Each structure stands twice: as structure tokens, then as C-alpha cells.
Amino acid sequence: MKTIATLIFVLFIGVTAQAQTATEEVKVATIEMSIVTETSTEEVSLENTVEVARLYKRDNARVTKALSFITKRNKAKMA
Secondary structure, eight states: OHHHHHHHHHHHHHHHHHHOOOOOOOOOOOOOOOOOOOOOOOOOOOOOOOOOOOOOSSTTHHHHHHHTOOOGGGSOOOO
């Protein structure tokens, strides 16, 4: 019974929400634009800056060093 009452209530709210009509008319403001015949150009000056980039001899030097560790248990045992 509770579910039927809830369903009817939700449908009633939905129907009344759709029955609302907005009577406001939206008016669009028009803008008149003219054609531009002249364009101005500005000179852009580029600054030459010298930047230094680090160059390593080997790729991923820290990674290979970290991955090449040796533990005491890596050594072979004599039987």
C-alpha cells in the first residue's frame, strides 16, 4: 500500500510539474556589425634567451643503479 501511494504521489508531482507553462517570451537583442576594411599589424620581437639543459651520459642512470643491487642471498651456495 505504501509503495502504491508513493508511486501515485510521484506521478502527481510529475504531472503538475509538466502542466506548468512558462509564458515569458525571450527577446533577443540584435547587434549590427560592420565590415572592417583595414587591419593593423604589430611587430612581435622575440627575445633570444640561452637555456641550459642537463645531459646525462646514460639514460636512466639512477634507475639502473637502483635496480642493479646485489644482496647476500644472491650468491650461489656450495652443496
